[in-house]
Amino acid sequence: MSPRWRKVTRDFWQERMRSGLVVAAIALGIAAFSAVLSSYAILDRELNQGYLATNPASFTIRTDAVDRELLEAVGAQPGVQSVEARRAVSGRLKAGPAQWRSVLLFVVKDFADIKVSTIAPETGAWPPGTGEILIERDAFQVAKTRIGQTVTVKLPRGEDQTLRVSGGVHDVGQAQARMENVVYGYITLQTLASLGEEPFLDQLKILVSGDRFDPVHIAEVAADVRKLLENRGRPVRRVDVPDPGKHPHADLMGMLLLAISSFGLLVLGLSGVLVVNLLTALMASQVRQIGMMKAIGGTRSQIAQIYFGQALLLGVAAVAIALPVGILGGRALCLYLSGFLNFDMTSFAVPVWVYLLVALVGLVTPLLAASYPVLKGSGISVWEALSDFGVADRGFGSGVLDRALAGVGGVARPLLLAIRNSFRRRTRLVLTLLTLSVGGLFFMSALNIRTSMINTLDHLFASRRFDLSVSLGTMAPLESIERAVAKTPGAVRSEGWIATEGFVVSAAGSASAQSSGAAGLHGGQEGAGGGHSAAGPAPARFAVLGVQPGTKLLKLEISEGRDLLPEDVDALVANTALAARYPQIRVGQSVVLGMGPAESTWRVVGIAREAFLLPWAMCRAPTSSARAGTCAWPTRFGWGSFSRTPRRSTGFEKRWIKTFKERESGRFRRAVMPRAASDSTSTC
């Protein structure tokens, strides 16, 4: 082995922890993939072989009583290879004290001479005598009976009749009886008569001569036979032409396999991400080695080869593990599906192309995933790689997770060390997984970010002094809500608030549209976001809460400056998270906020300490008369909050919400009980 390959294998072994995880991930994907692929290959062969062996009818025509003369006429029709009369009758069946089940009785004239859609004897007697019934092997469990026992059968027009179960058969053409919850029974014409039915057969099962798999040909023959029947004055009730040569449930099987294979592909894709990660990390940690190899004459492609070798090794290891597992899994899958589809496996032989395809996918996936980091990493210049100014090794302690782990307290030191050590190499891996899941979560929550921003206020105020807050769907006159609250017994105090969202207008941004703060709050309910149209990225929005002056329902912990005073007009209190984000939000300074369609200037009077991380600001709800004189306070409000006596039970609040909703259903949107111990939100 050349030194280059030695390096590949040794590095692989040195990184065995991490490589192992990646191999496991790839192997999982490959195993699922090969299980599906091999079972598909096996089942496709076996299912159709077994099915074709029964000479399945090319089509079935339903008419009325078939006689010998008709059978012969159809049999003599060109294109018809064989024809056979059958009948299927549905009824009910019961074994002993068990429940009634649906039964589908197939009536066969001569069990010794079945040519089309054959059934095979399995156990017990063959053919059934008069007063006897054969049962499909899978249907015994549905019927809850055994050979030698008797069952009661009732057909729509007949009386209850007792039949003896004399044997079991295998009917490949039927779906699994257990799945369908139907008993398949096979009887003679005489037995049918004893069940109170007219003893005739009404189906013609026809197998075409010539190409049995040509749908056009089959349709032609079917049309001919139909004409023949019609010419003889026979009714044609139905013509069924199944997909030629295809088991009726092959599609179902295909769908099941597709579901499993998509799981395999998903895992394979995910493992690709891990490969990218592993190789990026590996190459970053080996920058100096790469530089050294270049210094002693290694070209970019030679160095890339080494790391592609690494990826290849991952693939080889994964395929080596996954192929046997996958083939075994494929067998299990075949057994399961063959039971499900009620046919017998004769051979588990896997075609060679399956092995080849699996190996190809297993080797190509990691190579493909590795191509970006490898080509990028091997392209670094010698000087960059060798100088201290190049990419430095990032040791333990630089990642977010590392720091989080470093912060884990209260654990015995050796254990902590062990945890840190085991995470050292896996940080990236864990981070990847975290990123992936967080990314998904983020995407979903982003869709709903505006709603959630306002909702946050419901949940996260640490300083709330109320038991229930009710959100209204639209702005509503305060008096009417106060009336509604007063009429709903139990509330001690209520206040109307406005919740909206705003953003800080940067110093350079347009300040022309300035108006009073109150106007901003007014417009802010639903039309938010329509106003500010400065170029560049959308400004970060935060929640703004307008409260009644001198609110008794919210007591903030002021860390700097002061709380809102009843006489304040353009005063604003921000929480620490908001102040941390904007340098202009400092006590004593002014800030221009965009709210709704307007911008307005506010004086920052205080900073409130808050445990949660989302920024918000609080100001007085519109008292426009004091500022611009355009609208009288308070005209409308978005939130109602109230508190009641200390005796608490969620039941009480639920009843209150119910009463309130009956009164104000048009406006009610959602109620939140911030202080209830469990299940604090009741969304309506």
Place this chain on the structure above:
Amino acid sequence: MLIELQSLNKTYKTEAGSFSALRGVDLTIGAGEFVAVVGKSGSGKSTLLNLVGGIDRPTSGSVSVGGTAIQGMSENDLAIWRGGNVGLVFQFFQLLPTLTVLENVMLPMDFRGTLPPADRRPRALSLLDRVGVVEQANKLPQALSGGQQQRVAIARALANDPPVILADEPTGNLDSATAKDVLGLFRGLASAGTTVIIATHERDIASVIDRTVHLVDGVVVR
């Protein structure tokens, strides 16, 4: 091999502004010469060696090694060129940690592909024998002492029998006795016709070297 440097300038751009590490260096070094580049820390010794070895590129001026002007070559061509023409030795040995000593020495031959694969191992062993560490051939580098590792690095630099050896403070991490041995090795190489350039802080080297190039703030003096 003849090395010719003509009006060589190297300017580094840093956040604090640009910095001239080499200024107007003109230098000719003959085949089989053993040259020591000396000067204070930061005077430009490593920079000079890096330019000669094609590891770094001059801002202006030309570098010609054995008649080949290397300043215009691509990264990849430079790597190939280095593989056959220059052996590099560094202060911190820079052996690949997951390869054995023997494999480290075989690696340049593997990259260059000059010898038939079957001949590489015997050649690597004979090189290790020449530098006196053949007993360590199958160990990993970390199992060797600093002096032993530096000998391996020298053997590796010799793997493709290059006409030029560049060594940046090859004795910087060694005790004085070991340093003397290593310098002796270079002396032997130079006497056998290899051009050897070392950057060094060693004092008592006058007896082993042929010539001293003195750098002061990026300028060759005397």
